[in-house]
Amino acid sequence: MTDLLQAQARAQELRRQIEHHNHLYYVMDAPEISDQEYDALLRELQELENEHPSLVTPDSPTQRVGAEPLKAFGVVKHRRPLLSLGNAFTKQELRDWHKKVAKLLPDEKLSFVCEHKMDGLAIALTYQDGQFIVGATRGDGEKGENVTQNLRTVRSLPLKIRGQAPPAFEVRGEVFLPRSGFEKLNKQREKDGLPLFANPRNAAAGSVRQLDPKVTANRPLDIFIYMLGWVQGTEMPETHWETLELMKVWGFKENPYNRKCRSLDEVEKYYDEWHEKRDTLPYEADGIVVKLDSLDQQQRLGSVGREPRWAIAFKFPAHQATTQLKDIGISVGRTGTLNPYAILEPVYIGGVVIRQATLHNEDDIRRKDIRLGDSVVIQRAGDVIPQVVGPVMEKRKGNPPVFSIEEKLRGPDGKARCPVEGCGAEIYRPEGEAMYYCPNSACPAQLQESLEHFTSKPGMDIRGVGEKLSTAFLSEGLIKNVADLYDIEADQLAKREGMGEKSAANIIAAIEKSKRRPLPNVIFALGIRHIGEENAALLAREFGSLHALAEAKREQLDVIPGIGGKIVESIMAYFSNAQNRNIIERLVKILDTPAIPSAKKAGPLSGEEFVVTGTLCSMSRDQASEKIRAAGGTTKPNLTKNTRYLVVGEDAGSKLDKARAAGIETITEEQLLKILNPPSSGQPRLFQ
Structure with a gap:
């Protein structure tokens, strides 16, 4: 008993020391001890907790390494909605906002707090009796995802409040990846053959929304707290600035560049200063946030829709540069879209070397009159995704031809075909749409999406074949189209690392069970564009079998109520593709789809x-x-x-x-x- 009491006392002391040094290192950026000394303290605590499991507490520093993977995120209903900010893009728009506020608060003195608008993930953190208990994403503003376990791994987030704090309260902030951490993470992903994150915000969101908290723990996330959401049991200061100062005392990390401004002129000076110095920041920011300092004024102004009247985001202009358009490439998206992109003479914009940029679609290229060899203006849209603004006409040489996707992809047989190696399907563009599409569901660029859609619950409901296993099947060449799923055998699965005989047998059983899925689910699972659950059911009732639908003529489809021209064109393109027809022929032989009621029989709910x-x-x-x-x-x-x-x-x-x-x-x-x-x-x- 004495040993346990001594271990308990030592564990408490170690936790106190470690949290003290965590705060100095991650929040104050002022470490007192070396990394080796810190590691020694943490290691001693881990050994004590391993020897005495009863000593482990939820707020122990050892618990930041991540718990067991979650099956799914729960939902947290926000006690007060997380609002979205309105935007100002010019000083005149900022002054218009100020004018409206002044009109709503006549003869009242207005002061402001200015903060950087971070490129991260908004979160809400709830504390009770000084302990961090729930962390949630913004979600739709009313409800968010419960990401508590993942947020526990963020070192700058206090698991326990310092000093005296209210019995219960919520703070709101932004989880983000510093630029250095973002670059390091993408370099590692490139080395591992994984897709790169498009920007720090995507990386932060993807890191927080991991079902396995250990993944989150291995990413260098940081957090700034920017407001108090709600509080109970304690009177709070009267201003936002004083509240920020108090939350610092509680141990929260805040942006050191926050500033109190006593006039609109000071707000504009703050904006000008950081517009000039934005590239020196250790994180991505796309503007500033301006808030009324008085909490009473904030409450009286309230919000309109989902935007508070008392705050606004004043956005920085996008970074721009001029370079040469060397070529236009075509990539195929996971849903079959053909996406043109600019291949550029490398140019440096906002701390990043840009070699490629989006061109959206052929119509956009023609509207902007962008041609090969042009000098073009490039900007980072939202300071993240590079895009071509347009050509510098006075620098154009000669009269280059107008760009055409069909001309670029036209083969020796005169047909424009999908550029993905191993596909070569004839592309098509639905009437009234801006994009060209590859209709081949077995196209290597689309197969991941096709497989996930096929096995989903509304589709064939093959449980166990999620994104991870789908990726493995495809990378190993085990599956080249969705029909190949039915050729997989239990021993092929059981040999996989981390999968035993029972798991393999469950997946094989799910595959076998899917052979009897109702026809509407089978049609939905094919992933034909514009065919959701409702249209799948409509087609199933009309044709009665997958074979009959595959053989349907355009005139048969045209007369079906609810099946419009775009849908007809999509169905015809899908079933006229040779690769798709081969898949359908195999599925017709494999599946034992039960009969469904004929569409010709009116039911009690017809027309409703x-x-x-x-x-x-x-x-x-x-x-x-x-x-x-x-x-x-x-x-x-x-x-x-x-x-x-x-x-x-x-x-x-x-x-x-x-x-x-x-x-x-x-x-x-x-x-x-x-x-x-x-x-x-x-x-x-x-x-x-």
């Missing part, structure tokens, strides 16, 4: 559009939607102008309020079941 919301008692929302469609009705995920009925379960949320406001009739699950399963004495008329 439904939306299902909330939690139902006897079935899932997906199952309710399937029953509605089988009875002749149609379903949509969201309310539309054609929605006649909203099926309401528990915790229905905002859709119920919107339906009432729009005069849309609501029905219960019980009412739906009555119309789906009428008594033998006669069919009830729920709908008059």
Whole structure:
């Protein structure tokens, strides 16, 4: 017992010392001891906790290395919404905002706090009794993802408050990757053969939203706290600036470049200063945030929509430079889009060497009149994604030809084909759309997306074949199209690292079970453009089999209500592709798809559009939607102008309020079941 008490006392002392040095190193940037001395303290604490597991606490510094992987993120409902800022792009727009604020607060003195607008991920951190208990992303402003375990690994985030703090409160801030950390992370990903992060914000968001907290722990994330979300049990200062100073005392890291400004002139000087020095910052910032300092004034001004009236983001102009357009390349996206991009004479913009830039689509290239060999203006859109603004016309030499994707990709047979090696499918451009597409679902550039879509729950519902396993199948050449899934054997899976016989058997069982998926799910799983669950069900009822749909003529598709010209063109392009037809022929032989009701038989819900919301008692929302469609009705995920009925379960949320406001009739699950399963004495008329 004495040994345990001594270990407990020593562990407490070690935690106190380690957190003290964490704060000095990660928050104050003023370390007192060497890395070796710090490591020795942490190692001693780890050994004590290993010997006495009962000593481990959630706020122990040893717990920052990351817990076990999560199956999914939970949802956190924000006690107060996380609002989005309105933007000003010129000083005149900033002055217009100031004028509106002054008009709403006549004869009142206005002072401001200016902060850098960080390029990171907004988060909300809740503390109770001095301990960090919940961390959540912004999400939709009302609800965010619970990323508590991952945020525990961010060294500059205090797990325990220093000094006296309110019994419960929430702070809000930005998790970000410093420029040095972003470059280091991308270099390692390039070395490992992984796709590079496009920008620090994507890297920060991707790091925080990892199901495995150990991945987050290995990335050099940092955090700045920029406001108090809510507090209970304690009176707080009257200004935002004083609140920031108090939160520093509690141990939170804040941006050292925050500044209190007593006038609009001082705000503009702050902006000019950092516009000039932005490239010297150790992180990405795309502007400044201007807030009223008085919390009473903030409260009285409130918000309009999702934007507070008391704050605004004043954005920096995008970095620009001029260079030569050497060529235009074509890449194929994961959904089959053909994306033109500029191949440039390398140019230095905002601390980054730019060699390529986006060109959006062929129409945009022609609208801007961009041609090969031009001197072009490049800017980093949002200071992140390089894009071509346009040509410098006075530097153009001669009259270069107008760019054409079809001409660039035209082969010896006169047809424009997909540029991806191993594909070569004939490309097409749907009428009224800006993009060209490769229709081949087995195109190597699309196969990852096709496979994930095919195995998804609304598709073939093959559980266990997620992104990681799909990537492995493709990289090893085990799968060259979705039909190859049905050739995989259990021993091929069981031999894989980290997968035992049981897991392999479960995946094989899921693959086998998918052979009996209903036809609407099979059609959806194919990934034909514009074919969602609703249209898949419509086509299934109309044609009755995958073979019949594959052989459908344009005139058969044109007369189906709800199947418009773009959808018809997409279906025809898909089934006219030779690779796709080979896949369909194999699937027809493999699958044992059960029969479905014919579209010619009118059901009790014919002609009615439904939306299902909330939690139902006897079935899932997906199952309710399937029953509605089988009875002749149609379903949509969201309310539309054609929605006649909203099926309401528990915790229905905002859709119920919107339906009432729009005069849309609501029905219960019980009412739906009555119309789906009428008594033998006669069919009830729920709908008059």
